[in-house]
Structure formats: C-alpha cells, structure tokens
Amino acid sequence: MHSSVSDTAIGLLQLTWSNAFLLLLLLVAHKEIQFYNKKVKVPIVGVPFPGYVGSWIGAVWFFAFGHLVVRKAYESRKHKVFQVAMLERMLVVVTTQELINEVSNADPAELSFYSTIDSDFQVTYTMSRPVLNHVWHLPYIQDKLTKKLMKSIDLMQDEIVNACGLFLGHTKGETIQVNVMETFLDILTRLSNRYFVGKPLCRNVEYIHTAKEYAKDVAICGVFIRCWPDWLKSTASWLCSRIPKNQMIAMKYLGPIIESRKDKMDLLGKKWKDRPDDYLQWLMEGAVENFGNCNDTRDIMLRLMFLNFAGNHTSGETFCMVLYQLVNRPEYMQPLRDEAAEMIAKHGYTSHAFTMMSKIDSFIRECTRFVSLGPIIITRTAKIPYTLGDGTFLPPSTQVCMPHHSVHNNPSIPIYANTDFDGFRFHKIRDGLLQKNPANIQANRTELWTATSNRQLFFGNGRHPCPGRFFASLQAKMLLHYMLTNYEMTADVGSSYEPHRWQTMYIPNTHANINFKRLTDPEPGLKEEIAFDLSK
Ligand code: HEM
Numbered sequence: 001m002h003s004s005v006s007d008t009a010i011g012l013l014q015l016t017w018s019n020a021f022l023l024l025l026l027l028v029a030h031k032e033i034q035f036y037n038k039k040v041k042v043p044i045v046g047v048p049f050p051g052y053v054g055s056w057i058g059a060v061w062f063f064a065f066g067h068l069v070v071r072k073a074y075e076s077r078k079h080k081v082f083q084v085a086m087l088e089r090m091l092v093v094v095t096t097q098e099l100i101n102e103v104s105n106a107d108p109a110e111l112s113f114y115s116t117i118d119s120d121f122q123v124t125y126t127m128s129r130p131v132l133n134h135v136w137h138l139p140y141i142q143d144k145l146t147k148k149l150m151k152s153i154d155l156m157q158d159e160i161v162n163a164c165g166l167f168l169g170h171t172k173g174e175t176i177q178v179n180v181m182e183t184f185l186d187i188l189t190r191l192s193n194r195y196f197v198g199k200p201l202c203r204n205v206e207y208i209h210t211a212k213e214y215a216k217d218v219a220i221c222g223v224f225i226r227c228w229p230d231w232l233k234s235t236a237s238w239l240c241s242r243i244p245k246n247q248m249i250a251m252k253y254l255g256p257i258i259e260s261r262k263d264k265m266d267l268l269g270k271k272w273k274d275r276p277d278d279y280l281q282w283l284m285e286g287a288v289e290n291f292g293n294c295n296d297t298r299d300i301m302l303r304l305m306f307l308n309f310a311g312n313h314t315s316g317e318t319f320c321m322v323l324y325q326l327v328n329r330p331e332y333m334q335p336l337r338d339e340a341a342e343m344i345a346k347h348g349y350t351s352h353a354f355t356m357m358s359k360i361d362s363f364i365r366e367c368t369r370f371v372s373l374g375p376i377i378i379t380r381t382a383k384i385p386y387t388l389g390d391g392t393f394l395p396p397s398t399q400v401c402m403p404h405h406s407v408h409n410n411p412s413i414p415i416y417a418n419t420d421f422d423g424f425r426f427h428k429i430r431d432g433l434l435q436k437n438p439a440n441i442q443a444n445r446t447e448l449w450t451a452t453s454n455r456q457l458f459f460g461n462g463r464h465p466c467p468g469r470f471f472a473s474l475q476a477k478m479l480l481h482y483m484l485t486n487y488e489m490t491a492d493v494g495s496s497y498e499p500h501r502w503q504t505m506y507i508p509n510t511h512a513n514i515n516f517k518r519l520t521d522p523e524p525g526l527k528e529e530i531a532f533d534l535s536k
Pocket of ligand 1: 113135138141145307310311312314315316318377378379458459460461463464465466467468469471472
C-alpha cells in the first residue's frame with residue numbers, strides 16, 4: 001500500500017461502493033463536527049443559504065472561486081470580519097487595517113502561527129513535530145544566511161551562471177523554449193542550496209529534485225490528511241508515502257556529509273579552520289550549542305528539508321509570476337537593464353549595487369501586488385477563546401487570516417490609488433522623496449519589496465514576517481539581472497500566463513513556456529563545467 005497520494009486517489013476509485021460510502025460518511029461527519037464545534041457568529045459569505053447544507057455548497061464554490069468570494073466580500077465593505085466555508089473548516093477573514101494589525105501582532109499564545117502551520121501541513125505526519133516544537137534553526141536564516149549572501153554574492157553569481165547556462169542555453173544566438181515553472185523551480189532550488197549545503201550537492205539532480213518536490217508533497221499531503229478526523233490521520237498519512245521516500249533520499253545524501261563533518265568537529269573542535277560556511281554547518285553547530293552535541297543526524301536533515309519546504313516553492317513561484325509579467329510587458333526590459341548597468345558601474349558587482357536597483361525592486365513588488373500567490377495570508381489559529389478588537393468572539397481552534405491581495409488592490413490606500421499595473425510605482429515614490437530632498441538617505445529604503453506593514457503583507461507582517469525575504473529578494477534581483485543581460489526573453493504565443501486559482505492558492509501557470517535567446521558568449525569554462533556536471 002506504499003503509494004503516493006495521486007496513486008492512492010486512483011486506488012480509491014477501485015474501492016468497493018460500500019467502502020467509498022463509509023469514507024464519505026466519515027468525511028461528512030467530520031465536517032459536521034468542525035462546522036458546529038467552531039461556530040463563529042460573523043456573516044458567512046459565498047454560501048447560497050445559511051446552515052449545514054449551505055456551508056457544503058459554499059465550500060465547493062469556495063474551492064473553485066475562493067479568490068472571487070474574498071475579493072467581493074472585501075470590496076463590498078459590508079463586513080469588518082466575515083467568514084468563508086472551506087471543505088474541512090470555516091475560515092475567518094479580518095478586513096480593516098486595525099484588525100490586520102491586531103491579528104499580525106497578537107500574542108502567539110493566543111493567536112498562533114505554528115498551530116496554523118501544524119494544522120495546514122499536518123506537520124506531525126509530514127515534516128515531523130520537533131521541527132516546529134523548538135524552532136532553534138530560525139535565527140540562522142535572517143541573520144547568518146542573509147549576511148552570508150550579502151558578503152559572498154560571488155557564490156550566487158557562480159551558481160546563476162551555471163544554472164542558466166544549463167537550463168536556458170549557453171551558445172550565443174541559440175534559442176531555447178522552456179517550461180517556466182519546472183525550470184525555475186529547479187534553478188531557484190539550486191541557487192538556495194548553494195548556501196544551504198554548498199557544492200557539489202547543490203548540483204546533484206536527485207537531491208535537487210527531492211528538495212524541490214518536498215514542499216509540494218507536504219502541501220498536498222497536508223490537505224489530504226487534514227480532511228480526516230484525528231484518529232484516522234495516521235492511517236491517512238500512511239498513504240502519503242512520497243514524503244518518507246523523499247526524506248530517505250535526503251538522508252542518503254545528507255547523512256554521510258553530516259557524519260563526516262561531525263567527525264571533524266569532534267576531532268578538531270575550534271581548530272577546524274576551513275569548516276564549511278553553509279546553513280547545514282550552522283545547523284550542526286546550533287545543535288551543539290542547544291543540546292551539547294549534533295548526534296541527531298535525522299533531526300538536522302529534517303530541519304534542512306524544512307528550509308527547502310519554506311524557501312523553494314515560494315521563491316520559485318514568485319519568480320515565475322515576475323517573469324510572466326515581464327515577457328508580457330517587454331517595454332520594462334530596457335529601463336531595468338539600464339538601471340542595473342548604471343548601479344553596477346557606480347558600485348561594482350556588489351550586494352549594495354543590487355540594493356540600489358530601485359526599478360527592479362519596484363517591478364518585482366508590483367508583480368507580487370498585482371498577481372499575488374493567493375487571496376489570503378497570515379493565518380493564525382486561536383489557542384484560547386479570543387475576542388477581536390471589534391468584539392468578534394473566536395472560539396479556540398478558529399482560523400483567522402487577512403485578504404492581502406484585496407488590500408494590495410484597495411484604491412483607498414494612497415500608494416494603491418491607481419490599481420492598474422505600474423511596474424515603477426514604488427520606484428517613483430522613492431524618486432519623489434529624493435527629488436524633494438537629495439540628502440534623504442532613508443528614501444532608498446522606502447516601500448521596498450521586503451518591507452512589511454499592514455498594507456504590504458506579501459512576506460507576512462507583525463510577529464512572523466518571513467525571515468528569508470532578504471535572501472529571496474537579493475537572489476531574485478541577481479537572477480533577473482543576469483537574465484536581462486544575457487538573454488532575450490519572449491512570450492510564447494501558445495502559452496497562457498494566467499495563474500491557476502483554487503481555494504486559497506494562486507499557482508503561476510504550470511504549462512506556460514518562455515523563449516530564451518542567448519545574447520552573449522558563454523563565460524570562460526562554462527561549457528566544460530556543464531559538460532563535467534552532466535557526465536557524473
Ligand atoms: C519570495 C519568496 C518567499 C515568500 C513569498 C515567502 C513568504 C512567507 C510568508 C508569507 C511567511 C509567513 C508569514 C506569516 O504567516 O506571518 C513566511 C514564513 C517563513 N519563511 Fe518565507 N517566503 C519566501 C522565501 C523564503 C525563503 C527563501 C526562506 C528561507 C531561506 C523562507 C523561510 C521562511 C520561514 C522559516 C518562515 C517561518 C517563520 C517563522 O517561523 O516565524 N522564506 N514566508
């Protein structure tokens with residue numbers, strides 16, 4: 001019975017009618033208990049009529065048209081707080097700036113981020129519970145990982161040159177058409193893993209495939225497992241065999257590296273001068289700091305895979321979303337190239353030069369505002385009975401979130417007054433400030449993509465803003481700059497660049513292609529390096 005969820009779905013079709021009926025009954029009973037136990041007294045939107053049957057119809061409707069339900073309710077301005085019916089639970093949405101602030105900044109003992117992650121991704125059955133129970137790995141992301149990238153951008157550049165050469169072509173004049181999602185998930189996973197585990201593992205095809213698929217498998221299995229009552233979850237998780245399989249593959253590669261590094265740490269201690277400077281090493285040293293040793297190889301592997309879960313698909317999907325907008329708006333390409341060339345001429349090929357590329361930052365942020373990765377964000381779970389500032393009572397286990405895509409398109413918020421696409425919207429704000437006062441050194445930091453606030457929610461806000469956002473931002477800018485400089489990118493006339501939208505997700509179109517024509521000669525040694533990597 002060891003098969004993936006999709007295999008299982010096919011297997012379920014072969015079940016007898018009586019078994020299928022029993023399964024359906026269990027699901028219905030589970031939803032009924034969920035619906036009545038967590039009844040919140042706020043208007044339900046997107047349901048044809050109130051009550052249990054209405055919530056079922058609403059849930060099916062929300063599955064298909066969740067983005068429209070949320071947008072319509074937000075734009076109607078009728079409710080400060082509303083709720084929507086989902087297949088497995090109700091979801092409360094707050095809409096005012098005050099309530100968005102309140103929920104983002106709430107005490108985690110009252111409105112919890114980790115309980116949401118646990119319940120959405122069923123962490124106990126997918127990524128392993130200890131990874132969430134004690135998040136000692138977290139500070140290494142915002143602090144060490146970002147700093148490492150800023151001071152060693154040569155590693156990122158080296159990986160970008162290699163990955164683009166391999167996937168997008170390295171012969172001058174050659175045009176290659178690629179499937180964007182597949183290709184850029186591979187590229188982004190390789191780039192991040194250069195800093196997570198270093199070379200050569202970051203170029204190992206099987207490891208990168210596993211690191212890339214991990215997030216998708218966890219997300220799909222999380223949705224599948226959470227539909228079942230608690231007592232059936234471990235049986236349900238038994239059907240999600242791709243996660244243990246991926247963990248085994250990750251262990252096959254990471255286990256020996258961890259063991260050999262551990263031996264050196266034991267042998268040489270602080271005298272080990274040329275120790276690797278990557279996330280894996282920081283994890284091992286963090287384990288020693290926290291527990292006196294790093295003997296739990298599996299726990300270290302799981303934490304590294306957690307980072308792959310958190311960082312790869314988010315970065316990959318965001319980048320695809322940006323590319324789709326760019327090839328459909330080619331008039332932005334030259335101004336982006338010109339600004340990048342100007343900044344590099346002024347500041348050298350440094351992280352500072354990329355910080356100063358205001359137009360690229362603005363363009364990326366505008367794409368994420370205009371398209372986005374889903375209608376809602378920052379979901380929190382009530383750990384205790386909680387009363388919101390407007391008096392709305394949330395029983396324990398209620399999930400509450402905010403409609404970021406609607407907020408980012410709300411014309412009554414001054415920076416979004418004109419909601420049409422304007423790639424240089426945020427650049428113009430910074431430029432305006434500098435025109436008024438050229439000595440204003442803060443101007444360059446205003447309204448950056450990585451900023452978080454109650455009107456810029458893409459990376460979260462309040463207590464749990466994404467700690468990987470500075471890494472993701474610099475990585476995306478460097479990759480985009482390299483592509484603009486070395487390739488002509490054109491839309492494929494046969495492709496649709498509309499995202500797939502369902503329930504609370506927008507996924508950049510997985511079938512879309514883009515044409516890449518190499519404009520420059522390959523970097524010295526690139527052909528040989530790629531040939532060598534491929535021959536292994
Ligand atoms: C464009 C890419 C990315 C996007 C859009 C994104 C978005 C987010 C969001 C929305 C949250 C949750 C905020 C909340 O609910 O309050 C989050 C959390 C998180 N992100 Fe990212 N992220 C990205 C890239 C990354 C990368 C590259 C890493 C790691 C290197 C990373 C690591 C994390 C972690 C560990 C958390 C959990 C934070 C915590 O426990 O407090 N993310 N991210």
